[in-house]
Amino acid sequence: MRYLPLNSEDRSEMLARIGVDSIDALFSSIPEANRLSRDLDLPLRRSEMETQRLLAAMAAKNMPAGSAPFFIGAGAYKHHIPASVDHLIQRSEFLTSYTPYQPEISQGTLQAIFEFQTQVAALTAMDVANASMYDGSTATMEAVLMAHRVTKRRKAVLSGGLHPHYAEVVRTVSKMTDNDALSLPPDVFAAEDLAAEVDEETSCVVVQTPDAFGNLRDLSALAAACKEHGALLIAVFTEAISLGLVKPPGAMGADIVVGEGQSIGNGLNFGGPYVGLFATRQKYLRQMPGRLCGETVDADGRRGFVLTLSTREQHIKRDKATSSICTNAGLCCLAFTMHLTLLGEAGLRQLARVNHANAVDLAGRFAQIYGVEVLNRSFFNEFTVRVPGPAAEIVEHLAQKGILGGVPASRLWPGEDLDDLMIVASSEINTDEDRAAFASALRGIA
Amino acid sequence: MNRPEHPISSAGTGRPRSFTSNRGLCQEEGLIFEIGRPDVSGVDIDEPAPFEMRLGGLEREEPIGLPGLSEPEAMRHYVRLSQKNYSIDAGLYPLGSCTMKHNPRLNESMARLPGFGDIHPLQPESTVAGALELIAELSRWLMEMTGMPAVAMSPKAGAHGEACGMMAIKAAIAARGESATRRIVLVPESAHGTNPASAALVGFATRTVPCGPDGRVDLAALKSLLGPDVAAIMLTNPNTCGLFESDIVAIAEAMHAVGAYFYCDGANFNAIVGKTRPGDLGVDAMHINLHKTFSTPHGGGGPGAGPVVLSARLAPFAPVPFLREGESGLRLVEHVEADSQSFGRMAAFHGQMGMFVRALSYMMSHGADGLRQASEDAVLSANYIRASLSDLMTQPFGDQPCMHEVLFDDAWLKPTGLSTLDFAKAMIDEGYHPMTIYFPLVAHGAMLIEPTESESKASLDLFIATLRDLAFSAFDGAFDRFVGAPYHAPRRRLDETRAARNPILKWSAPTQDV
Missing domain, CATH: 3.40.640.10 (Type I PLP-dependent aspartate aminotransferase-like (Major domain))
Structure with a gap:
């Protein structure tokens, strides 16, 4: 096993120094009846390559934020990290x-x-x-x-x-x-x-x-x-x-x-x-x-x-x-x-300005869509919009069109009659094209 | 920091003084507040197109007080800082109870796959099927290894897992209508401090169970504490003395007989994977430190992950979120449903996904065979150290086989006049991180050594030889090697009393009149 440096010769020598003849003797404080008498019902060891292949296959079933125009926040935000x-x-x-x-x-x-x-x-x-x-x-x-x-x-x-x-x-x-x-x-x-x-x-x-x-x-x-x-x-x-x-x-x-x-x-x-x-x-x-x-x-x-x-x-x-x-x-x-040290005061202030600017731009685009209403009087990089119909369905439609477009309020507050609200974030990672694509897709659905 | 006004003392060292305070590769480094400037940035950000602010008049006007560094300056700052840290990658790190084993780098790269590292916790479920699959697969491994039928994945570290387990127990007691009467949690005196703290967080009162002469819970004393007011016991197994609690089944039966629950602190699960299963021993809840047993890196203090396996009796009380297998595959249950007994929520979102990926990568790499071998090698290595030092160093509970860690006390040091702390600091000069010291509290001047399975025999032999050499020095009265130590670390012994008496917890601009 690639992570275990001891080989069987080492183990024998070590057991000899300890003065016992088997590894099980060191587990003697576990009463015999309580020891596991079978192998765990789990797969055996795998090479690095095999492990990587299996995990990468799981990862491939997910849609990464970086692969789509991305506007989800609600407590976790995607930003560029140097x-x-x-x-x-x-x-x-x-x-x-x-x-x-x-x-x-x-x-x-x-x-x-x-x-x-x-x-x-x-x-x-x-x-x-x-x-x-x-x-x-x-x-x-x-x-x-x-x-x-x-x-x-x-x-x-x-x-x-x-x-x-x-x-x-x-x-x-x-x-x-x-x-x-x-x-x-x-x-x-x-x-x-x-x-x-x-x-x-x-x-x-x-x-x-x-x-x-x-x-x-x-x-x-x-x-x-x-x-x-x-x-x-x-x-x-x-x-x-x-x-x-x-x-x-x-x-x-x-x-x-x-x-x-x-x-x-x-x-x-x-x-x-x-x-x-x-x-x-x-x-x-x-x-x-x-x-x-x-x-x-x-x-x-x-x-x-x-x-x-x-x-x-x-x-x-x-x-x-x-x-x-x-x-x-x-x-x-x-x-x-x-x-934060790489950003420094000037960088953080500028980054925050860009976030706000992008959100203001997106809110402006949404304001042009019939049936869609931006509810906030003030915001930083995230705001709530009222959409015509259940936001959960709209978010799902958007995902099918390759846009990760916001969080339906009903996912966070179920049973509170907020079904037509969607919480949308825009940060520095969004380009003009991203925001245009989002607004256009929302117009198509809404 | 290069501060010529505080040169390293050359007196008595036989070495010339250093103008910069640097010593070759060991570079002094100032604080970012001393070397950075607010107008410098290591990130290029374009000015946004003109726009109208919508902040509702809440703009930040005062300076924040944050220095910036360009990228080359930042690289140098943090590389220099890193060089002042000991690490597993650089040497044996025998901190008992902390399990400083090798951190495979495959796990780091898997956690950084965009499909795991770059997905949002509130993306539509249809876009995260692989993430749910990974959590389900990790859950399956944890349940089989522990023999438990359920697992709560959201706790963020060991102590958080303890709180989760104790909340499940409290909810189960409430469901039985016994909230008013069952308020006592028993905690052995050798327990981690997190155990009583977690019990208190959940609103239980704690009572201490004494340790018997063999380093294990005194069963008779435990039974004498049992009654209808007892909610649970929190027992670490293997315990913090490095010993398996051989009476564990009797303890579980005694607890259950009076209607109480058995919480097992799983911090030392790494000793017994594939050898015995907590679920087969009567455990009702146990957290698993993925950052110990399953090698997610400690990162200088975190992050960890503390999933909690639960017995059938406690499973209905598990917190949200959890996964439910349905006809259309896995579904996330994020809210407590109307007919549910779930006790609530431990944290925002779904748990430490980044740690889940690393832990599953570790488990899949080892497999059932490798996981058992890792436990066996860890126990073998600890016993090898025990057998190689037991003629010089004393053990509080006699010389008996240990599990993954071996506990010495300071009785053997007493005649020398040196303390456990002195001995530990001298180890630093020999290039080792000291073992855990002064814990557990049941051993006087405790030294708890956990080598893990990651050390070669040559590495163990050198470590043993070093400790023997230090012990002989102590016996020979070579005090200088201990009381002034460390001499060769980035810093000599630090004045902790001064730090606590007049706490300086952040940088402040120096006053001008100095």
């Missing part, structure tokens, strides 16, 4: 290292995390950011639990513009822990009055901008309402590129900012692995979940980095920890920081 990013994250020293528990020989990972934390804090306009969570949805859940710890209250109010998967993750954990999670109905027009839901029992309000329908939300008034009632404002985003153009949640009074970082540096990957971003105010630092990297010096006085404040974490605090998270999104966080 070739150097994927090259760099595949360097052995990044790819095949563990969590940096021995800092003297992990400075590469640690410094990259320190840079990542600084970038995330800057992007969100918050004081501190952690070393990543699994993804945006679990980061949101952790933010709610953190708010409960900070406020010692148990009720979260979830905006109807929050990604429904995120809301469901929060509700699932809330149900398990007998906490309240009040989910407002889907809020297509960003018209809900969240401030009216905040009372003295409220631990936090969770609101997304750009929201799940693409609307941008000014959180300032809501932040004031939260403050007045002693509740925390948790701001969520699923499209990190938006922060290059849109007012950051930290500047609108958010107490915790969480989001999905996939759209910077990370591919679509059918939903994972992604990278959760988590930032907050300095005063809540000790209630934060997840790893933190901090600066220090070594025995020679040179600057170095270590994992720190680990007394919040499960390996020290066990059932009193701020979270159970251990493995996080290390390599995805690295891809994020690399891509």
Whole structure:
């Protein structure tokens, strides 16, 4: 077997040193009756070439985003990732290292995390950011639990513009822990009055901008309402590129900012692995979940980095920890920081402008189609359109015409009477021809 | 970073000072905030055609504070950083419980096929048939290897899988109408910290089960804790002392007899693939760390994947999404259906697809025969290290065969005055990543060594010889080799107390008056 260096001679010599005559003697602590007495009912070993052939055949049954005009978002976004990013994250020293528990020989990972934390804090306009969570949805859940710890209250109010998967993750954990999670109905027009839901029992309000329908939300008034009632404002985003153009949640009074970082540096990957971003105010630092990297010096006085404040974490605090998270999104966080470093401030702002411009262009084209209506007053690179008839069927028709054209709202909010709504994203990857093809195909169907 | 004001001390090293602080191939490197500039970009993006903003007046006006690097600068920055990391590709990485085995590069290339890496989780199902097929195939492998009838694929890492399993248990208890009374989860003292943390996340209270003199759960003590208030036990098997819990069937029966469930932490499943199956031992739920047993790369701390296999009793409570085999093929079930007992959702979308591809590629490459051989070689290698060091180093539970990892304590070091930490740091100077230290907590000054099946005999022999040489140095009183170590790493020992006392968690622009 190509991955196993020992041969039968080695194995015999090793067994002799150990002083047993068979490998099974080393498994003697498994009672005889509990050992598997047959071979697993699975295929035998395969060469690299055979394995590749079988997996490639499966992959070929899928329609890659890059093979078609592509306009799907709703929590995961396709952007161009510089070739150097994927090259760099595949360097052995990044790819095949563990969590940096021995800092003297992990400075590469640690410094990259320190840079990542600084970038995330800057992007969100918050004081501190952690070393990543699994993804945006679990980061949101952790933010709610953190708010409960900070406020010692148990009720979260979830905006109807929050990604429904995120809301469901929060509700699932809330149900398990007998906490309240009040989910407002889907809020297509960003018209809900969240401030009216905040009372003295409220631990936090969770609101997304750009929201799940693409609307941008000014959180300032809501932040004031939260403050007045002693509740925390948790701001969520699923499209990190938006922060290059849109007012950051930290500047609108958010107490915790969480989001999905996939759209910077990370591919679509059918939903994972992604990278959760988590930032907050300095005063809540000790209630934060997840790893933190901090600066220090070594025995020679040179600057170095270590994992720190680990007394919040499960390996020290066990059932009193701020979270159970251990493995996080290390390599995805690295891809994020690399891509963002390549973009820089000027590049991110320009990329965000191009995204917005493309979405504005697409919305303009849709406005010309009889029976199709763009519902958003504001948006970044994603908006909601009303189509004549079930959006799920239209999306299917579009796919048959070779266009991956959006997400039917009914797939995210089934049973909510949103069947004729479609959520559409346009990023820098779309050419004029792509958008023209989409508009033309939609005109043909609608 | 080249900072001539902080040159490497030359005193006592017998080496000339370095103006740049660099030492040959070991290059110092500044932070991007020190070497980059906000107006530089490594990405060319054209100006969009004139357009009218539709941001509703919410444009970002203040500077963000992000430096940029051109591509050559970025390459150099990250290559230099990478050179400060230890990695499996560069050397033996014996972190017990972490399973640092070889990461085959076929798996990387398969995960990057556009048909897997470039598909959106919300594309029409008709355009992702191959993705659903891959998830179903991986599920089939996991169920056969564990002997369990169902698997929840969405958990994102081991601890997330634990939470998933415990939520299924909580939902099952609720369905029996026992939510108010069954609130205790038993956790052995040797458990990973994630176990009690996950149980607490789900709203259970934990109680500790003591470890017996042989390093395994004390069955009598366990039974004395059982009652109608107990919801479950979370037991790692093989356990974190590297030992198989021989009483596992009796434990499962005892739990079931009082109406409780058996959660198995599958972090160490890599020791037993093809040798025994958790489903045949009475386990109700177990997460599988694809990033350990099935070699998806650890990536400096993640991402992982933690699918959870479930018994027939817990399967109805599995979270969405899941796959259903119908007449028209596989269908994704993304929402909790009206008549369903599913407890809800763990995360957005469908799980760690990128890890699924890598893990299946690993499994298909090994096959049933190779997977069993890998487990056998891992156990053989750990025992070879045990047998080769047991005359010098002490084991907390006596010299007995171990599974995939061998646990030593610091009793043998005590007369020397050196600590486990000193010994570990001296290993760094010899070119090794230290073993897991100070875990599990049941061993004093624990040193947990897991060599995995990826090491050749020559590699194991050199590792053993190195540890023996270090041990003799310790006995001989050669303190310098330990207390100042590491000397040859990119950094000397780092001041962790200082980092925690005055946390500096991000870069700030230096103040001008210095």
